Amino acid sequence: MNYLQDIEIRDRNPIYKQLVEHIESSVMKGLLKPGDPLPSISQYARRLDISKETVKKAYGILTRRGLLESHQGKGFFVRAKSRRNNLKIIILSDKLSPYRQTFLNSFSQAMGHSAEIHILLHNQDVEILRYYLDQSLGKFDYFIITPHFPRDPETGDKVIKQLSRIPDNQLILADKNVDDYSGNCGAAYQDFSYDVATALSTVTEELRRFPCIDVFNMPNSMYGYDVELAIARFCDRNNLHASFHGGISGKDIHGNQLCIFLNSQADDALFTINEIAKAKGLVIGRDIKLISYNESPLCSILFGGLSTISTDFAQMGRLCAEMIKTGEMKKIKCDIQFNKRHTF
Secondary structure, eight states: OHHHHOOOOOSSSOHHHHHHHHHHHHHHTTSSOTTOBOOOHHHHHHHHTOOHHHHHHHHHHHHHTTSEEEETTTEEEEOOOOOOSSEEEEEEESOOOHHHHHHHHHHHHHHTTSEEEEEEEOTTOHHHHHHHHHHHTTTOSEEEEOOOOOOSHHHHHHHHHHHTTSOGGGEEEEEOOOTTOOSOOEEEEOOTTTHHHHHHGGGHHHHTTSSOEEEEOOTTOTTHHHHHHHHHHHHHHTTOOEEEESSOOGGGOOSSEEEEEOSOTTSHHHHHHHHHHHHTTOOBTTTEEEEEESOOGGGGTGGGSOEEEEEOHHHHHHHHHHHHHHOOOOEEEOOEEEEOOTTO
Protein backbone atom coordinates (compact mmCIF):
# COMPACT_ATOMS: atom_id res chain seq x y z
CA MET A 1 0.00 0.00 0.00
CA ASN A 2 3.00 2.33 -0.42
CA TYR A 3 1.17 4.39 -3.06
CA LEU A 4 -1.33 5.39 -0.38
CA GLN A 5 1.54 6.97 1.51
CA ASP A 6 2.67 8.93 -1.52
CA ILE A 7 -0.01 11.55 -0.99
CA GLU A 8 1.45 15.00 -0.48
CA ILE A 9 -0.67 16.83 2.07
CA ARG A 10 -1.20 20.44 0.99
CA ASP A 11 -2.67 23.36 2.88
CA ARG A 12 -4.98 24.67 0.17
CA ASN A 13 -7.64 21.94 0.46
CA PRO A 14 -9.12 20.15 3.50
CA ILE A 15 -7.07 17.03 4.19
CA TYR A 16 -10.08 14.70 4.06
CA LYS A 17 -10.82 15.94 0.50
CA GLN A 18 -7.23 15.27 -0.51
CA LEU A 19 -7.50 11.73 0.84
CA VAL A 20 -10.73 11.17 -1.08
CA GLU A 21 -9.17 12.39 -4.35
CA HIS A 22 -6.00 10.34 -3.76
CA ILE A 23 -7.88 7.10 -3.16
CA GLU A 24 -10.22 7.77 -6.10
CA SER A 25 -7.19 8.32 -8.32
CA SER A 26 -5.53 5.12 -7.07
CA VAL A 27 -8.64 3.12 -7.98
CA MET A 28 -8.93 4.81 -11.38
CA LYS A 29 -5.28 4.05 -12.23
CA GLY A 30 -5.64 0.43 -11.14
CA LEU A 31 -3.27 0.80 -8.21
CA LEU A 32 -6.18 -0.23 -6.00
CA LYS A 33 -8.33 -3.00 -7.43
CA PRO A 34 -11.79 -4.33 -6.49
CA GLY A 35 -11.51 -6.30 -3.24
CA ASP A 36 -8.20 -4.73 -2.13
CA PRO A 37 -8.10 -3.85 1.57
CA LEU A 38 -7.25 -0.35 2.78
CA PRO A 39 -5.23 0.43 5.91
CA SER A 40 -7.31 0.68 9.05
CA ILE A 41 -8.31 4.17 10.13
CA SER A 42 -5.71 4.11 12.92
CA GLN A 43 -2.93 2.80 10.64
CA TYR A 44 -3.58 5.38 7.93
CA ALA A 45 -3.76 8.21 10.48
CA ARG A 46 -0.38 7.19 11.96
CA ARG A 47 1.27 6.82 8.55
CA LEU A 48 0.25 10.30 7.44
CA ASP A 49 0.44 11.93 10.89
CA ILE A 50 -3.14 13.14 10.72
CA SER A 51 -6.17 12.65 12.95
CA LYS A 52 -8.25 9.47 12.87
CA GLU A 53 -11.37 11.59 12.40
CA THR A 54 -9.95 12.92 9.12
CA VAL A 55 -9.39 9.40 7.77
CA LYS A 56 -12.79 8.28 9.05
CA LYS A 57 -14.49 11.16 7.24
CA ALA A 58 -12.71 10.37 3.96
CA TYR A 59 -13.55 6.65 4.19
CA GLY A 60 -17.15 7.54 4.99
CA ILE A 61 -17.47 9.74 1.88
CA LEU A 62 -15.96 7.06 -0.34
CA THR A 63 -18.26 4.43 1.15
CA ARG A 64 -21.34 6.57 0.48
CA ARG A 65 -20.17 7.07 -3.08
CA GLY A 66 -19.95 3.32 -3.47
CA LEU A 67 -16.20 3.21 -4.07
CA LEU A 68 -15.42 1.49 -0.75
CA GLU A 69 -17.31 -1.03 1.35
CA SER A 70 -16.94 -1.83 5.02
CA HIS A 71 -16.79 -5.40 6.34
CA GLN A 72 -17.59 -5.74 10.03
CA GLY A 73 -14.45 -6.55 11.99
CA LYS A 74 -12.26 -6.60 8.87
CA GLY A 75 -12.08 -2.96 7.77
CA PHE A 76 -12.53 -1.13 4.47
CA PHE A 77 -12.13 -2.61 1.00
CA VAL A 78 -12.38 -1.36 -2.56
CA ARG A 79 -15.90 -2.24 -3.62
CA ALA A 80 -16.08 -5.37 -5.73
CA LYS A 81 -17.90 -5.07 -9.04
CA SER A 82 -21.50 -6.15 -9.00
CA ARG A 83 -22.34 -9.61 -10.24
CA ARG A 84 -25.68 -8.48 -11.62
CA ASN A 85 -26.52 -9.27 -15.25
CA ASN A 86 -27.62 -5.78 -16.30
CA LEU A 87 -25.13 -2.96 -16.69
CA LYS A 88 -25.81 0.25 -14.80
CA ILE A 89 -25.31 3.27 -17.03
CA ILE A 90 -25.70 6.92 -16.10
CA ILE A 91 -26.14 9.62 -18.73
CA LEU A 92 -25.27 13.13 -17.55
CA SER A 93 -26.72 15.39 -20.23
CA ASP A 94 -26.52 19.16 -20.55
CA LYS A 95 -30.22 19.45 -21.38
CA LEU A 96 -33.24 17.68 -22.78
CA SER A 97 -34.22 18.63 -26.33
CA PRO A 98 -35.77 16.90 -29.34
CA TYR A 99 -32.38 15.93 -30.77
CA ARG A 100 -31.11 14.74 -27.37
CA GLN A 101 -34.22 12.56 -27.22
CA THR A 102 -33.27 11.09 -30.62
CA PHE A 103 -29.85 10.21 -29.19
CA LEU A 104 -31.35 8.69 -26.03
CA ASN A 105 -33.92 6.64 -27.94
CA SER A 106 -31.26 5.28 -30.28
CA PHE A 107 -28.91 4.43 -27.41
CA SER A 108 -31.65 2.74 -25.38
CA GLN A 109 -32.83 0.72 -28.37
CA ALA A 110 -29.29 -0.43 -29.17
CA MET A 111 -28.67 -1.50 -25.55
CA GLY A 112 -31.95 -3.41 -25.41
CA HIS A 113 -32.69 -5.06 -22.09
CA SER A 114 -29.02 -5.40 -21.14
CA ALA A 115 -28.77 -2.10 -19.26
CA GLU A 116 -30.36 -0.07 -16.52
CA ILE A 117 -30.13 3.53 -17.75
CA HIS A 118 -30.31 6.59 -15.51
CA ILE A 119 -30.56 10.11 -16.99
CA LEU A 120 -29.67 13.30 -15.10
CA LEU A 121 -29.17 16.89 -16.29
CA HIS A 122 -26.07 18.86 -15.34
CA ASN A 123 -27.52 21.98 -17.02
CA GLN A 124 -24.05 23.07 -18.25
CA ASP A 125 -22.96 23.65 -14.63
CA VAL A 126 -19.70 21.96 -13.66
CA GLU A 127 -20.60 22.07 -9.96
CA ILE A 128 -23.72 20.04 -10.66
CA LEU A 129 -21.55 17.57 -12.59
CA ARG A 130 -19.22 17.32 -9.60
CA TYR A 131 -22.16 16.68 -7.27
CA TYR A 132 -23.54 13.91 -9.49
CA LEU A 133 -20.13 12.25 -9.70
CA ASP A 134 -19.80 12.44 -5.91
CA GLN A 135 -23.03 10.47 -5.67
CA SER A 136 -22.41 8.07 -8.56
CA LEU A 137 -18.76 7.00 -8.74
CA GLY A 138 -18.41 3.33 -7.97
CA LYS A 139 -22.14 2.73 -8.41
CA PHE A 140 -22.31 2.68 -12.22
CA ASP A 141 -20.50 0.66 -14.87
CA TYR A 142 -20.46 3.41 -17.49
CA PHE A 143 -20.77 7.20 -17.56
CA ILE A 144 -21.97 8.99 -20.72
CA ILE A 145 -21.48 12.74 -20.48
CA THR A 146 -22.33 15.54 -22.89
CA PRO A 147 -19.51 17.95 -21.92
CA HIS A 148 -21.17 21.24 -22.91
CA PHE A 149 -20.04 23.88 -20.43
CA PRO A 150 -19.03 27.57 -20.50
CA ARG A 151 -15.83 27.88 -22.49
CA ASP A 152 -13.65 30.01 -20.22
CA PRO A 153 -10.30 28.42 -19.21
CA GLU A 154 -11.20 28.16 -15.52
CA THR A 155 -14.34 26.17 -16.22
CA GLY A 156 -12.43 24.06 -18.75
CA ASP A 157 -9.90 23.08 -16.10
CA LYS A 158 -12.71 22.16 -13.70
CA VAL A 159 -14.40 20.00 -16.32
CA ILE A 160 -11.19 18.10 -17.04
CA LYS A 161 -10.66 17.57 -13.30
CA GLN A 162 -14.13 16.02 -12.98
CA LEU A 163 -13.75 13.84 -16.09
CA SER A 164 -10.42 12.61 -14.74
CA ARG A 165 -12.21 11.11 -11.75
CA ILE A 166 -13.88 8.53 -14.01
CA PRO A 167 -11.87 5.50 -15.21
CA ASP A 168 -11.25 5.84 -18.94
CA ASN A 169 -12.80 2.45 -19.66
CA GLN A 170 -16.05 3.67 -18.08
CA LEU A 171 -16.29 7.13 -19.69
CA ILE A 172 -17.87 8.08 -23.03
CA LEU A 173 -18.18 11.69 -24.18
CA ALA A 174 -21.23 12.31 -26.37
CA ASP A 175 -21.86 15.13 -28.87
CA LYS A 176 -18.61 16.97 -28.08
CA ASN A 177 -15.03 15.85 -27.66
CA VAL A 178 -12.85 17.60 -25.05
CA ASP A 179 -9.60 18.25 -26.90
CA ASP A 180 -7.59 19.14 -23.79
CA TYR A 181 -8.60 15.95 -21.96
CA SER A 182 -5.74 13.46 -22.31
CA GLY A 183 -7.60 10.37 -21.12
CA ASN A 184 -8.25 7.40 -23.41
CA CYS A 185 -12.00 7.43 -22.98
CA GLY A 186 -14.60 6.90 -25.69
CA ALA A 187 -16.21 9.75 -27.65
CA ALA A 188 -18.95 9.99 -30.29
CA TYR A 189 -18.95 13.64 -31.28
CA GLN A 190 -19.61 16.34 -33.82
CA ASP A 191 -17.04 18.87 -35.03
CA PHE A 192 -18.68 22.27 -34.70
CA SER A 193 -15.88 24.08 -36.55
CA TYR A 194 -15.92 21.79 -39.61
CA ASP A 195 -19.18 19.89 -40.11
CA VAL A 196 -21.45 22.72 -41.24
CA ALA A 197 -19.17 23.51 -44.19
CA THR A 198 -19.28 19.84 -45.23
CA ALA A 199 -23.07 19.93 -45.22
CA LEU A 200 -23.33 23.23 -47.10
CA SER A 201 -20.90 21.99 -49.77
CA THR A 202 -23.62 19.60 -50.98
CA VAL A 203 -25.82 22.55 -52.02
CA THR A 204 -23.21 25.15 -53.01
CA GLU A 205 -24.73 25.93 -56.41
CA GLU A 206 -28.20 26.37 -54.92
CA LEU A 207 -26.79 28.84 -52.40
CA ARG A 208 -25.62 31.07 -55.26
CA ARG A 209 -29.26 31.98 -55.96
CA PHE A 210 -29.24 34.26 -52.91
CA PRO A 211 -27.49 37.64 -52.73
CA CYS A 212 -26.66 36.99 -49.08
CA ILE A 213 -26.82 34.20 -46.51
CA ASP A 214 -28.13 35.63 -43.24
CA VAL A 215 -26.81 33.69 -40.27
CA PHE A 216 -28.59 34.19 -36.94
CA ASN A 217 -26.56 33.12 -33.92
CA MET A 218 -28.90 32.98 -30.95
CA PRO A 219 -27.53 34.03 -27.51
CA ASN A 220 -28.18 30.52 -26.11
CA SER A 221 -26.13 28.83 -28.85
CA MET A 222 -22.96 27.88 -26.94
CA TYR A 223 -21.03 26.72 -30.01
CA GLY A 224 -22.60 29.12 -32.49
CA TYR A 225 -19.35 31.07 -32.75
CA ASP A 226 -17.47 27.99 -34.05
CA VAL A 227 -20.22 27.34 -36.58
CA GLU A 228 -20.17 31.00 -37.65
CA LEU A 229 -16.45 30.74 -38.40
CA ALA A 230 -16.99 27.59 -40.42
CA ILE A 231 -19.73 29.27 -42.48
CA ALA A 232 -17.55 32.36 -43.00
CA ARG A 233 -14.64 30.21 -44.26
CA PHE A 234 -16.97 28.25 -46.53
CA CYS A 235 -18.41 31.45 -48.03
CA ASP A 236 -14.94 32.94 -48.59
CA ARG A 237 -13.81 29.80 -50.44
CA ASN A 238 -16.91 29.77 -52.64
CA ASN A 239 -17.30 33.52 -53.29
CA LEU A 240 -20.56 33.71 -51.34
CA HIS A 241 -21.65 36.61 -49.17
CA ALA A 242 -22.77 36.06 -45.56
CA SER A 243 -24.12 38.44 -42.94
CA PHE A 244 -24.04 37.49 -39.25
CA HIS A 245 -26.59 38.57 -36.66
CA GLY A 246 -26.48 38.21 -32.87
CA GLY A 247 -30.27 37.95 -32.59
CA ILE A 248 -33.40 38.36 -34.64
CA SER A 249 -35.44 41.49 -35.32
CA GLY A 250 -37.96 42.63 -37.91
CA LYS A 251 -35.48 44.79 -39.81
CA ASP A 252 -33.36 41.70 -40.58
CA ILE A 253 -36.18 39.76 -42.25
CA HIS A 254 -37.24 40.44 -45.87
CA GLY A 255 -38.08 38.64 -49.10
CA ASN A 256 -35.74 36.63 -51.36
CA GLN A 257 -33.70 35.69 -48.31
CA LEU A 258 -31.90 32.61 -47.00
CA CYS A 259 -31.68 32.40 -43.20
CA ILE A 260 -29.60 29.93 -41.22
CA PHE A 261 -30.45 29.66 -37.52
CA LEU A 262 -27.75 28.32 -35.18
CA ASN A 263 -30.14 27.02 -32.57
CA SER A 264 -32.32 24.02 -31.88
CA GLN A 265 -35.54 23.89 -33.84
CA ALA A 266 -37.59 24.03 -30.63
CA ASP A 267 -36.16 27.42 -29.62
CA ASP A 268 -38.22 30.60 -29.63
CA ALA A 269 -36.27 32.08 -32.54
CA LEU A 270 -38.04 29.97 -35.14
CA PHE A 271 -41.41 30.98 -33.79
CA THR A 272 -40.24 34.60 -33.76
CA ILE A 273 -39.30 34.53 -37.44
CA ASN A 274 -42.66 32.96 -38.21
CA GLU A 275 -44.47 35.86 -36.51
CA ILE A 276 -42.28 38.46 -38.26
CA ALA A 277 -42.88 36.81 -41.62
CA LYS A 278 -46.66 36.76 -41.13
CA ALA A 279 -46.67 40.41 -40.10
CA LYS A 280 -44.83 41.32 -43.31
CA GLY A 281 -46.96 39.10 -45.53
CA LEU A 282 -44.04 36.79 -46.25
CA VAL A 283 -44.24 33.00 -46.46
CA ILE A 284 -41.46 30.77 -45.14
CA GLY A 285 -40.45 28.34 -47.83
CA ARG A 286 -41.53 30.73 -50.60
CA ASP A 287 -40.26 34.24 -49.75
CA ILE A 288 -37.87 33.25 -46.99
CA LYS A 289 -35.74 30.14 -47.24
CA LEU A 290 -34.83 28.69 -43.87
CA ILE A 291 -32.23 26.24 -42.56
CA SER A 292 -31.91 25.34 -38.88
CA TYR A 293 -29.12 23.63 -36.97
CA ASN A 294 -29.91 20.20 -35.43
CA GLU A 295 -32.43 17.62 -36.55
CA SER A 296 -35.38 16.05 -34.75
CA PRO A 297 -38.65 14.35 -35.73
CA LEU A 298 -40.39 17.74 -35.38
CA CYS A 299 -38.55 19.03 -38.44
CA SER A 300 -40.78 17.09 -40.84
CA ILE A 301 -43.76 19.06 -39.47
CA LEU A 302 -42.50 22.60 -38.81
CA PHE A 303 -43.21 25.02 -41.71
CA GLY A 304 -44.27 22.10 -43.88
CA GLY A 305 -40.81 20.58 -43.53
CA LEU A 306 -37.85 22.38 -41.97
CA SER A 307 -34.48 21.99 -43.69
CA THR A 308 -31.64 21.26 -41.27
CA ILE A 309 -27.92 20.81 -40.96
CA SER A 310 -27.37 18.19 -38.30
CA THR A 311 -25.14 15.59 -36.80
CA ASP A 312 -26.67 12.12 -36.99
CA PHE A 313 -27.84 11.84 -33.38
CA ALA A 314 -29.27 8.35 -33.91
CA GLN A 315 -25.84 7.22 -35.10
CA MET A 316 -24.31 8.85 -32.02
CA GLY A 317 -26.52 6.77 -29.75
CA ARG A 318 -25.66 3.55 -31.59
CA LEU A 319 -21.91 4.28 -31.42
CA CYS A 320 -22.04 4.84 -27.64
CA ALA A 321 -23.91 1.55 -27.21
CA GLU A 322 -21.41 -0.28 -29.43
CA MET A 323 -18.47 0.90 -27.31
CA ILE A 324 -20.15 -0.43 -24.19
CA LYS A 325 -21.09 -3.75 -25.77
CA THR A 326 -17.63 -4.38 -27.22
CA GLY A 327 -15.65 -2.81 -24.38
CA GLU A 328 -13.62 -0.86 -27.00
CA MET A 329 -13.34 2.85 -26.30
CA LYS A 330 -12.88 4.83 -29.52
CA LYS A 331 -13.12 8.47 -30.59
CA ILE A 332 -15.47 8.68 -33.58
CA LYS A 333 -16.75 11.77 -35.36
CA CYS A 334 -20.39 11.33 -36.28
CA ASP A 335 -21.75 11.93 -39.78
CA ILE A 336 -23.16 15.33 -40.74
CA GLN A 337 -26.29 15.58 -42.86
CA PHE A 338 -28.05 18.23 -44.92
CA ASN A 339 -31.74 17.41 -44.67
CA LYS A 340 -33.41 19.26 -47.52
CA ARG A 341 -37.11 19.96 -47.07
CA HIS A 342 -39.78 22.53 -47.96
CA THR A 343 -38.04 25.55 -46.37
CA PHE A 344 -35.03 25.40 -48.72
